[in-house]
Amino acid sequence: MKKILITVLTLTLLLGCKEEKKAEGEPATASAESLPPVSDATMENAVIYEANIRNYSKEGTFNAFTKDIPKLKQLGVKILWVMPIYPISMTRRKATADKSIEDITDPTEKKKYLGSWYAISDYTAVNPDLGTLEDFQKLVKTAHDNGMYVILDWVANHTGWDHKWIKEHPEYYQHNAKGEVTDPLNPETGEPWGWTDVAHLEYTNKKVYEPMLNEMMYWVKNQGIDGFRCDVADNVPTDFWNFAIPKLKEVKPLFMLMESEKEYLLKGQFDMGYGFEAHHVMNDIAQGKKTVADWDATMKHLSEKFEKDDIMMNLTSSHDENAWSGSEYERMGDAAEAFAALTYTMPGMPLIYTGQEYDNNRRLKFFEQDTIEKKTGKMFAIYEKLGKLKNTDVALNGGKKPASYIRLKTSDDKKILAFEREKEGKKVYYIANLTKEILQFKVAVDGTFTNALTGEKLTLKKDQVIDAAPWQYWILSN
Numbered sequence: 001m002k003k004i005l006i007t008v009l010t011l012t013l014l015l016g017c018k019e020e021k022k023a024e025g026e027p028a029t030a031s032a033e034s035l036p037p038v039s040d041a042t043m044e045n046a047v048i049y050e051a052n053i054r055n056y057s058k059e060g061t062f063n064a065f066t067k068d069i070p071k072l073k074q075l076g077v078k079i080l081w082v083m084p085i086y087p088i089s090m091t092r093r094k095a096t097a098d099k100s101i102e103d104i105t106d107p108t109e110k111k112k113y114l115g116s117w118y119a120i121s122d123y124t125a126v127n128p129d130l131g132t133l134e135d136f137q138k139l140v141k142t143a144h145d146n147g148m149y150v151i152l153d154w155v156a157n158h159t160g161w162d163h164k165w166i167k168e169h170p171e172y173y174q175h176n177a178k179g180e181v182t183d184p185l186n187p188e189t190g191e192p193w194g195w196t197d198v199a200h201l202e203y204t205n206k207k208v209y210e211p212m213l214n215e216m217m218y219w220v221k222n223q224g225i226d227g228f229r230c231d232v233a234d235n236v237p238t239d240f241w242n243f244a245i246p247k248l249k250e251v252k253p254l255f256m257l258m259e260s261e262k263e264y265l266l267k268g269q270f271d272m273g274y275g276f277e278a279h280h281v282m283n284d285i286a287q288g289k290k291t292v293a294d295w296d297a298t299m300k301h302l303s304e305k306f307e308k309d310d311i312m313m314n315l316t317s318s319h320d321e322n323a324w325s326g327s328e329y330e331r332m333g334d335a336a337e338a339f340a341a342l343t344y345t346m347p348g349m350p351l352i353y354t355g356q357e358y359d360n361n362r363r364l365k366f367f368e369q370d371t372i373e374k375k376t377g378k379m380f381a382i383y384e385k386l387g388k389l390k391n392t393d394v395a396l397n398g399g400k401k402p403a404s405y406i407r408l409k410t411s412d413d414k415k416i417l418a419f420e421r422e423k424e425g426k427k428v429y430y431i432a433n434l435t436k437e438i439l440q441f442k443v444a445v446d447g448t449f450t451n452a453l454t455g456e457k458l459t460l461k462k463d464q465v466i467d468a469a470p471w472q473y474w475i476l477s478n
Helices: 002-025 029-033 040-044 062-066 069-074 107-111 133-145 206-221 238-251 276-286 292-305 319-325 328-345 378-392
Strands: 047-051 077-082 149-154 158-160 198-200 227-230 255-258 272-274 311-314 349-353 404-407 416-423 426-433 439-441 447-451 457-460 466-468 473-477
Touching: 047 378, 062 133, 069 077, 069 133, 133 149, 149 255, 206 238, 276 292, 276 311, 276 328, 292 404, 292 416, 311 328, 319 328, 319 349, 328 349, 328 378, 328 416, 328 426, 328 473, 349 378, 378 473, 457 473
Parallel strands: 047 077, 047 349, 077 149, 149 227, 227 255, 255 272, 272 311, 311 349
Antiparallel strands: 158 198, 404 416, 416 426, 426 473, 439 466, 447 457, 447 473
16 A cells, blocks of 8 residues: 555656646647737737836736736737846846946845846746746736737847856857956947946857757747847847747747847848837937938938838837936927827837836836836827727838838928828828927818827818927828
8 A cells, every 4th residue: 555655646746747847848728829820910000018027017027917918908019028037147237327236235225126137047937026937928828818929038149147158158158358258348449338247148159059049949939929029139140140030930930029220130030120210310309409301311211221021110218218318208208299109100110118108207227126107197098099090000001011101291391290101092191290389380181081099070271271289290091
């Protein structure tokens, strides 16, 4: 009897271990089956949301975020970009922009500094501060069930100082003149960039290619994610992306976003880049440093630089912009809403960063938890209407087969931006006073339209004088 009991207990333990291993290593089948693979069609009318899990809730956990995913569906979100979810290195952990955690002596004070998401100690583990792997799997399944694809933030350029490769494979890293593993250096000057909490991987040694691919492959094969947002993508050799991305896409179709606006990276590997250039012009117009004439010049330049099927991510904020340059209200003031609307109506895909839907008007701390206040104000309803329009009107398609963009003549093209988007006979017009002045103007548009945000009918004639308050805008559809 004792022998039988031991055998039963052994089998129970083995089965338990097997089930635990399955939970860690395999994706939830329902999650994979509840949503068709990402496709070019997905990109045409999608809204992307950047999820800062740490600062989204007081708990700062996957589960606290997951329960609100249906709210994001209301905003028309189709792609969920989750900021890095991996364990963060303790060695040289950043406490502030210029202080390391080693500089903090008070143990209680030390605890609040959680470090940079981008100083990763293990690519295939989950930061316990955020929850468990099972919690993340639940997030992915909930997103899929709500029609959203999940992409993970990926940091191929560097690791945290606690990563096992530093001891086991120092040859994977860049070394200084003394032969020491070093943080990222400016290739032109040899001076550090200031990213002292990370160690720079050295891709001239192609031995790092396969291990990095394997780390990415884990999340695609085992956890059913739908793509990656690749941090400082143009700091990593194109040769690596040409090696890795096709192999990842052999498993399933993926959506690949690069933190870059280098046009060569969009040739066959990445689907979307950052609309940095347009974003900075928006900031400058809001601050009175540039005019709509500069916007027109930028749009002309971008049309010459990129191919028609190149997609740009349009943004008024992101984790970097918010933390280091200020919230959109700090940078754009009363113009923030007009430019948010512009990101939805111009070619490309609009981004909502955590807190923008709740009118967050402050910089969120980068190295510690700094919870947003989830109080529904003005912008939630605005984003909801803009999202519905983006999702449903082909005239705002902004993917690989975008609607046309035609600049419309106005009586004051340095202050008034007016353009038409058109596809399959559908048209949407964006008309805006992009100044802090009260203006009167005329625009070369004739017809009766629906105001997309209010549902009201509006008739325009080419010789009609239109009164515009500062930063007032209209989105009109036919």
